[in-house]
Amino acid sequence: METLLRLLQQDANVSREDLARQLNLSVEEVNTRIADLEKDGVIRGYQAIVDRERFDKNTVTAFIEVRITPERGGGFDRIAERIAKFDQVVSCYLISGGYDLLVVVQGTSLREVASFVSEKLSTIESVISTATLFRLKTYKENGTLFSSETPEDRLSVSP
Amino acid sequence: MENKIAAHVRDIPRSGIRDFFEIVQSMHDVISLGIGEPDFVTPWHIREAALFSLEKGRTGYTSNLGLPKLRESIANYVARKFHVQYHAPSEVLVSVGVSEAIDIALRALLNPGDEVLYHEPCYVSYNPSVTLAHGKAVSVPVHEKDNFQLRADELAKRITPKSKILLLNFPTNPTGATMPREALEPIAELCVKHDLIVLSDEIYAELTYDGAEHVSIATLPGMRERTVFLHGLSKGWAMTGFRIGYACAPAPLIEAMMKIHQYAILCAPTMTQDAAIEALDHGDAAVEHMREKYELRRNYIVSALNDMGLPCPTPRGAFYVFADIRPTGLTSREFSLRLLEEQKVAVVPGTAFGADGEGFVRCSYATSLEQIKIAMERMAKFVAALRK
Numbered sequence: 001m002e003t004l005l006r007l008l009q010q011d012a013n014v015s016r017e018d019l020a021r022q023l024n025l026s027v028e029e030v031n032t033r034i035a036d037l038e039k040d041g042v043i044r045g046y047q048a049i050v051d052r053e054r055f056d057k058n059t060v061t062a063f064i065e066v067r068i069t070p071e072r073g074g075g076f077d078r079i080a081e082r083i084a085k086f087d088q089v090v091s092c093y094l095i096s097g098g099y100d101l102l103v104v105v106q107g108t109s110l111r112e113v114a115s116f117v118s119e120k121l122s123t124i125e126s127v128i129s130t131a132t133l134f135r136l137k138t139y140k141e142n143g144t145l146f147s148s149e150t151p152e153d154r155l156s157v158s159p
Numbered sequence: 160m161e162n163k164i165a166a167h168v169r170d171i172p173r174s175g176i177r178d179f180f181e182i183v184q185s186m187h188d189v190i191s192l193g194i195g196e197p198d199f200v201t202p203w204h205i206r207e208a209a210l211f212s213l214e215k216g217r218t219g220y221t222s223n224l225g226l227p228k229l230r231e232s233i234a235n236y237v238a239r240k241f242h243v244q245y246h247a248p249s250e251v252l253v254s255v256g257v258s259e260a261i262d263i264a265l266r267a268l269l270n271p272g273d274e275v276l277y278h279e280p281c282y283v284s285y286n287p288s289v290t291l292a293h294g295k296a297v298s299v300p301v302h303e304k305d306n307f308q309l310r311a312d313e314l315a316k317r318i319t320p321k322s323k324i325l326l327l328n329f330p331t332n333p334t335g336a337t338m339p340r341e342a343l344e345p346i347a348e349l350c351v352k353h354d355l356i357v358l359s360d361e362i363y364a365e366l367t368y369d370g371a372e373h374v375s376i377a378t379l380p381g382m383r384e385r386t387v388f389l390h391g392l393s394k395g396w397a398m399t400g401f402r403i404g405y406a407c408a409p410a411p412l413i414e415a416m417m418k419i420h421q422y423a424i425l426c427a428p429t430m431t432q433d434a435a436i437e438a439l440d441h442g443d444a445a446v447e448h449m450r451e452k453y454e455l456r457r458n459y460i461v462s463a464l465n466d467m468g469l470p471c472p473t474p475r476g477a478f479y480v481f482a483d484i485r486p487t488g489l490t491s492r493e494f495s496l497r498l499l500e501e502q503k504v505a506v507v508p509g510t511a512f513g514a515d516g517e518g519f520v521r522c523s524y525a526t527s528l529e530q531i532k533i534a535m536e537r538m539a540k541f542v543a544a545l546r547k
Contacts, residue, residue: 003451007455021458021459021463022528023455023458154196154198155194155196156180156183156184156189156191156505157179157180157183157193157194157505157507158176158180158193158194158196159174159195159283159284159332159511
């Protein structure tokens, strides 16, 4: 099961036939296992890994460190979920250290991200402070390096 | 000038692989399953260790035997993985790949005319290396019906009073064969009985599949004192270009090998020795990651070959499938040349690994699954067309 998940994490686009051949399973068995993983919520979705700079130079990604006051009874969850529901928020994590939440926000312009932080995020009652860090360049995303390093000069036949 | 070349060198035939390589080189868009080295780039933490070594200015020679720290790492690794204990200062020698270690071991041991037994089909260098050391190479055939394992009775038939060395390579290039303990035991008994030295090339030891455990012949009773355990970083760690191999053996033999090594080579490159320490001490996870990839590709390629009517037993080691092409009625060479011309897929004729390889072709799965997929589609077309 672990191997199947690993293969899907590397390339969710791989055909069920190819998975079956690699895992020595039938296509039906692969289908059942994937359906189970989806049903159990282990697999949450399938997405393309996009190099945004290639199609939109103005795209902005920001990592926002957020400090919040935890609530009696709910801890951080209610506020974190409230923040996570915004469309602009791509990822939202509870973290250890000097801050409580790491919020990844994506927008089409600097202004858009800035106004999201000042108008939506900072105005939430339990939010004590925010620090916004802008992404300058992506080197690796979800395990995928953006620069290729496959050498082209492999010998074509060797002992 | 030809007449000046030493007779024993002149008489070594051209390598069947080189021959084929030149044909492939002259063509475009060929998908090659003919490559005997990992397609992975060396894991980054190992490359980074080589960079750090250069950064620190470690550009001089090392001790002839290799860096003491690397020999320590080798002894620890061999004890941890293969359960054989070697004394790092006196029983370990770092060589430039296993090839060099085989060469100096043969030269250290052979008197002219001594016989070296080896199983065939096998890696291309064994037979000529014996000849170059003025020994007599004696091949022992292995068969598909035995999963290409070496059989004690086949070996026993070829032992003579002149037999001195048995050269083993499991997992095997080109067949992917492995030798479980119960298959090795009768071989070890023969070696003890006939006082043979074993050179055991275990370069593919990390690459075994289906949970098959790699057993080194050095662990069997009476074998440690007569075995030269040969291993290196090329295959398991994807470090072919680093050229790091090693030999573990009783001290007098290491001392004799060192005599040749010090004059011919001096020492293995320093920065790659530094990288090898990192690989052995911290490389287990990276090796396992690559091993799993090979296993998945092996499953794919074996299933595809069976589907196209070229049955092959599932190999449990290395990264080769020795596919049986006898159902096509072609010779290995005809099959390989026509597959190359008609479908632009390169495989290596089994005969490149000895005459006993006739009827088989070696398909390497040390190449990406995408490439393997296309190669298998093309090969299936080729085989189907032959049937018409």
